Amino acid sequence: MPVPHTLAPTTRAQGGAVVSVLVALFLIGLLVLAGIYLLHWLDTRYAPEEAIAEHAGRADDPEFIARGEYLARAGDCIGCHITEGGEPYAGGTPFDTPFGTLYSPNITPDPETGIGDWSDADFVRAMHKGVGKEGKRLYPAFPYPSYTKLSVEDTLAIKAYLFSLEPVRSEVPDNQLRFPFNMRFAVKVWNLLYLDEERFQPDPQQSESWNRGAFLVEALGHCGDCHTSRNLLAATTGDKFAGADIEGWRAFNITPSTHGGIGDWSAEELVQYLRSGIAPGRATAQGPMVDVIQYSTRFLTDADLAAMAEYLASIPPVDTSERPRSAWGEPAQDVVALRGAPAEDKPLGARLYVANCASCHDWTGGGVGDGRAGTYPRLFENSDVGSRQTANLVRTIMHGVHRQTNEVEVFMPGFAGMLDNEEVAALSNYVIEQFGNPTAEPVTAETVASLRDEE
Numbered sequence: 001m002p003v004p005h006t007l008a009p010t011t012r013a014q015g016g017a018v019v020s021v022l023v024a025l026f027l028i029g030l031l032v033l034a035g036i037y038l039l040h041w042l043d044t045r046y047a048p049e050e051a052i053a054e055h056a057g058r059a060d061d062p063e064f065i066a067r068g069e070y071l072a073r074a075g076d077c078i079g080c081h082i083t084e085g086g087e088p089y090a091g092g093t094p095f096d097t098p099f100g101t102l103y104s105p106n107i108t109p110d111p112e113t114g115i116g117d118w119s120d121a122d123f124v125r126a127m128h129k130g131v132g133k134e135g136k137r138l139y140p141a142f143p144y145p146s147y148t149k150l151s152v153e154d155t156l157a158i159k160a161y162l163f164s165l166e167p168v169r170s171e172v173p174d175n176q177l178r179f180p181f182n183m184r185f186a187v188k189v190w191n192l193l194y195l196d197e198e199r200f201q202p203d204p205q206q207s208e209s210w211n212r213g214a215f216l217v218e219a220l221g222h223c224g225d226c227h228t229s230r231n232l233l234a235a236t237t238g239d240k241f242a243g244a245d246i247e248g249w250r251a252f253n254i255t256p257s258t259h260g261g262i263g264d265w266s267a268e269e270l271v272q273y274l275r276s277g278i279a280p281g282r283a284t285a286q287g288p289m290v291d292v293i294q295y296s297t298r299f300l301t302d303a304d305l306a307a308m309a310e311y312l313a314s315i316p317p318v319d320t321s322e323r324p325r326s327a328w329g330e331p332a333q334d335v336v337a338l339r340g341a342p343a344e345d346k347p348l349g350a351r352l353y354v355a356n357c358a359s360c361h362d363w364t365g366g367g368v369g370d371g372r373a374g375t376y377p378r379l380f381e382n383s384d385v386g387s388r389q390t391a392n393l394v395r396t397i398m399h400g401v402h403r404q405t406n407e408v409e410v411f412m413p414g415f416a417g418m419l420d421n422e423e424v425a426a427l428s429n430y431v432i433e434q435f436g437n438p439t440a441e442p443v444t445a446e447t448v449a450s451l452r453d454e455e
C-alpha cells in the first residue's frame with residue numbers, strides 16, 4: 001500500500017533519527033569497551049617496583065620462607081589448589097560458579113604447568129589486581145579481593161615459600177565458562193564495581209591484637225567469601241558475616257549477635273573451634289568449614305586465633321531472629337520405651353537411628369566421651385542439629401565426617417549409599433524432633449534428593 005504522502009516525510013525523518021541514535025549508541029558502546037580494555041591494560045602493567053626491589057634476594061632466606069609458609073596457611077591456599085588425593089598446591093579443584101566451571105591452577109614452581117616462570121611482579125599483580133601471566137584476568141573465585149590487602153612483603157614471602165616447594169607437573173582441565181563470562185578482560189568491570197583495591201591499614205584506635213585479628217580474618221582468612229551472601233554477580237554484598245549458602249551448606253551467621261550469630265560463644269570456644277573443629281556444646285565443623293580448619297586455622301598460633309576471636313566479637317552484630325543454634329535440645333527421654341517396643345511400632349526414623357547411629361551417639365543422643373575431638377559428640381546443643389536450616393544436618397548424615405585435627409583424625413561414615421531419600425528424611429526428622437530445633441521445617445525426601453545432587 002502506498003504511504004499517504006502527508007505522513008511520509010515525518011516517517012523518513014524519524015527513521016533517520018533512529019539510525020543516528022543507533023549509530024551513536026554503537027559508538028558509545030565501542031568507546032566504553034575501549035575504555036574498559038584500556039583500564040584492564042593499565043592493570044597488566046602494574047608493578048610496585050620499589051617495594052619489590054626492597055625484598056630482592058630474600059627468596060632463599062629460611063626465615064622469610066617460613067613466614068611465607070605461615071601466611072599461605074592462614075590464607076588457605078592449599079584448600080583450593082588441591083584435589084582429592086592430589087599434591088598440595090598442584091590445583092585442579094573444580095569451582096562451580098553461576099557462570100560455568102573454573103579449575104584452580106597449579107601454583108607449584110613447575111615452569112610448564114605451574115607458576116615456575118613467574119616473576120615477583122607477576123605474582124604481586126595476581127594477588128593485588130587479579131591479573132595473571134600475560135595479562136590474563138583472573139576470576140574472583142580466586143580470593144584476590146581479600147588478598148589485595150596484603151603488603152608486597154607478605155605477598156613475596158608467600159611466593160618465596162611456594163617456590164621453595166618441589167615443582168609438581170600437573171595439567172589442570174580447561175575452564176568451561178559460558179559467553180559472555182569467558183571474556184576475561186571484562187572481569188575488569190566487576191573489579192570497577194566491587195574490588196576495593198587497597199592494602200590493609202591498621203586502625204590506630206584499636207589494640208595491636210585487634211588489628212592482627214582484622215588482618216587475618218579480612219585479608220588472609222577470607223571468611224567473608226563463605227559467610228557473607230553474594231549478589232547475582234557473585235560479589236559479597238550481603239550483611240557482613242551474617243551467613244550465606246555455599247555448595248549446598250549453610251555457612252552460619254558468625255557475627256556477635258545472640259539472635260542468630262555466635263554472640264554467646266566465649267573467645268576460648270571460638271579459638272577451640274578454629275583449632276580443632278569442635279567446641280563442645282557449640283558446634284563441630286562439617287562441610288566446607290572442614291577444609292578451612294584442617295588446611296588453615298589449625299596451624300595458626302593461639303595468639304593469632306585469639307586475635308581473630310577478638311576482632312570477630314567487635315564487628316556489628318546482625319540479628320537473624322533465632323535463638324542461638326546451640327541452645328536447643330536435650331537427651332531423648334522416650335528411648336527406654338522404644339527399646340522394649342515391637343519393631344513395627346517404632347517409627348521409621350527411630351528404627352534407623354537405633355540401627356545406624358546409636359552405637360556412636362548413644363540411644364539418648366548423649367554421645368560417648370567428653371565431647372573433645374576424637375570422641376562421639378552429643379547430638380543436642382550443637383549448630384548442625386539446632387539450626388533452623390537443616391541442610392547441614394542432612395548433608396552430614398549423607399556424607400559423614402572426615403577431618404584431620406592436630407591430635408586425631410575425626411571420622412563418621414557417610415550414609416548416602418545405604419539410606420534412600422525417604423530414609424534420610426525420616427532419620428533427619430527423628431534427630432530434629434529428639435535433639436533439635438522445633439521451629440525447623442521437616443525434611444522431605446525431595447529436599448534430600450536436591451541436596452544429594454549438589455555434590
Ligand code: HEC
Pocket residue numbers: 071072075076077078079080081095102103104105106107114115123126132133137138139140141142143147158
Ligand atoms: C577459594 C579458593 C582459592 C583460594 C583460597 C586460593 N585460590 Fe588461588 N586460585 C583459585 C582459582 C579458582 C584460580 C583460577 C582463577 C581463574 O582461572 O581465573 C586461582 C588462581 C591463582 C593464581 C593464578 C595462577 C595462574 O596460573 O594463572 C595464583 C598465583 C594463585 N591462585 C595463588 C594463590 C595463593 C598464593 C593463595 C593463598 C594465599 C590462593 N591462591 C588461594 C582459587 C583459590
Ligand code: HEC
Pocket residue numbers: 217221222223224225226227246249250251252253254261262270273282283284285286287288289292297308325383384392
Ligand atoms: C569455604 C567456605 C568457608 C570459609 C572460607 C569459612 N567458613 Fe566458617 N563455616 C562454613 C560452613 C559451611 C559452616 C557450617 C559448618 C557446619 O555445618 O558444621 C561454617 C561454620 C563456621 C562456624 C561455626 C558457626 C556455628 O554457629 O556453628 C564458625 C565460628 C566459623 N565458620 C568461622 C569461620 C572463620 C573465622 C572463617 C575465616 C577464617 C571461616 N569460618 C571461613 C564455611 C566457611
Ligand code: HEC
Pocket residue numbers: 277278283284285353356357358359360361373374375376377378379382383384385393396397401403410411412413415427431
Ligand atoms: C562410627 C561412629 C559414628 C556413627 C555410626 C555415626 N556417627 Fe555421627 N558423628 C561421629 C563423629 C566422630 C562425629 C564428628 C565429631 C566432630 O566433627 O568432631 C559425628 C558427627 C555427627 C553430627 C554433627 C554433630 C555436630 O555437633 O555438629 C551429626 C548431626 C551426626 N553425627 C549424626 C549422626 C547420625 C544421624 C548417625 C546415624 C545415621 C550417625 N551420626 C552415625 C561418629 C559417628
